[in-house]
Amino acid sequence: MMSHAAYVFASYAVALAVVAGLVLWVVGDGRARQRELKALNAAGIRRRSAEAPIGEGK
Amino acid sequence: MSENSLAIRKFSDLANPTRFLALADRVLPWLAALTVLFFAAGLWLSFTTEGDYQQGETVRIMYVHVPSAWLSMMCYTVMAISALGTLVWRHPLADVSAKAAAPIGASFTFLALVTGSLWGKPMWGTWWVWDARLTSVFVLFLMYLGLMALNRAMEDPARSARVSAVLVLVGFVNIPIIKFSVEWWNTLHQPASVMRLGGPTIDPEFLWPLMIMAIAFTLLFFTLHIAAMRNEIWRRRVTSLRRQVARNAGRESLAP
Numbered sequence: 001m002m003s004h005a006a007y008v009f010a011s012y013a014v015a016l017a018v019v020a021g022l023v024l025w026v027v028g029d030g031r032a033r034q035r036e037l038k039a040l041n042a043a044g045i046r047r048r049s050a051e052a053p054i055g056e057g058k
Numbered sequence: 059m060s061e062n063s064l065a066i067r068k069f070s071d072l073a074n075p076t077r078f079l080a081l082a083d084r085v086l087p088w089l090a091a092l093t094v095l096f097f098a099a100g101l102w103l104s105f106t107t108e109g110d111y112q113q114g115e116t117v118r119i120m121y122v123h124v125p126s127a128w129l130s131m132m133c134y135t136v137m138a139i140s141a142l143g144t145l146v147w148r149h150p151l152a153d154v155s156a157k158a159a160a161p162i163g164a165s166f167t168f169l170a171l172v173t174g175s176l177w178g179k180p181m182w183g184t185w186w187v188w189d190a191r192l193t194s195v196f197v198l199f200l201m202y203l204g205l206m207a208l209n210r211a212m213e214d215p216a217r218s219a220r221v222s223a224v225l226v227l228v229g230f231v232n233i234p235i236i237k238f239s240v241e242w243w244n245t246l247h248q249p250a251s252v253m254r255l256g257g258p259t260i261d262p263e264f265l266w267p268l269m270i271m272a273i274a275f276t277l278l279f280f281t282l283h284i285a286a287m288r289n290e291i292w293r294r295r296v297t298s299l300r301r302q303v304a305r306n307a308g309r310e311s312l313a314p
Contacts, residue, residue: 004115007180011119011173015126018169019278022162026285033292040299047295 073150075291082288089281096274103267110264119177121267124252125275127170130198131233133163133279137205138230141223151287153219154294156226157209158286162279164202171195182246190239191247194232201229215294 100121110117137159143152174192175185186192205222212218240249251259258265 002180004180007176008115008118011122011176014172014176015122015169018165022165022282025161026282026289029289030285030292033289033296036296037292037299040296040303045299045303047299 100271130167
């Protein structure tokens with residue numbers, strides 16, 4: 001039988017792991033996508049709307 | 059495009075993804091800072107306030123369990139509103155919002171289930187019972203996983219958007235079932251003690267850390283959600299740019 005403090009500790013540990021996992025995933029995903037966009041940009045590939053100064057129209 | 063034209067004046071201006079990205083860049087640092095601040099205060103209160111005379115120290119589990127359970131339902135509500143945005147108003151960011159929210163909702167539902175079990179073992183004497191509240195939240199968790207699988211299964215976001223929007227709306231029936239399950243059925247889970255007619259019934263000693271933690275979790279959700287939406291917009295841009303490259307390559311190889 002675990003002590004009550006152990007259950008409290010386990011709960012906060014799981015919460016920390018889940019929140020840290022979410023934050024790392026969102027930050028990592030964002031960085032990877034930014035890298036891809038920069039690589040495409042460096043290769044001279046741009047969105048058509050970015051070339052036309054008028055706006056985002058399709 | 060001039061800086062001025064990127065300013066957001068109406069809610070409908072958010073429909074422009076470029077404007078949304080500009081707003082996200084401006085808002086995210088503040089939201090993140092506010093989240094950290096509220097978590098610092100919430101965690102401080104969680105560990106400095108008194109234990110309960112019956113639950114003892116385990117009452118502190120409630121300060122993460124209740125906010126994550128609240129988020130699990132709020133996140134689904136955000137997804138249901140986004141689904142309406144996709145189907146009714148054809149808002150271009152609605153699908154991005156629903157898709158970005160699903161993994162976040164699944165994570166907080168998982169957290170609510172695990173912390174609930176960790177409280178249930180010392181207090182109820184069991185990790186799990188198949189009562190109405192626990193089962194309906196478990197079903198919510200499965201629905202999040204199903205929606206994530208569906209979003210990944212279909213290549214074209216425009217097609218998967220409508221299908222998953224319909225599914226999200228059908229699944230929304232589960233939210234009132236979760237909320238009122240403790241009143242409609244005889245459950246081991248206690249009935250509502252914070253959001254109820256007639257005001258909260260819990261002692262201010264526990265209400266304060268609970269409220270601050272609930273605000274901290276809600277701020278965390280919106281920070282993560284906006285950042286995940288930004289990632290999703292970037293992901294779609296990368297996909298469309300790569301498609302554009304492939305099309306151009308095809309055209310060049312066909313030319314004599």
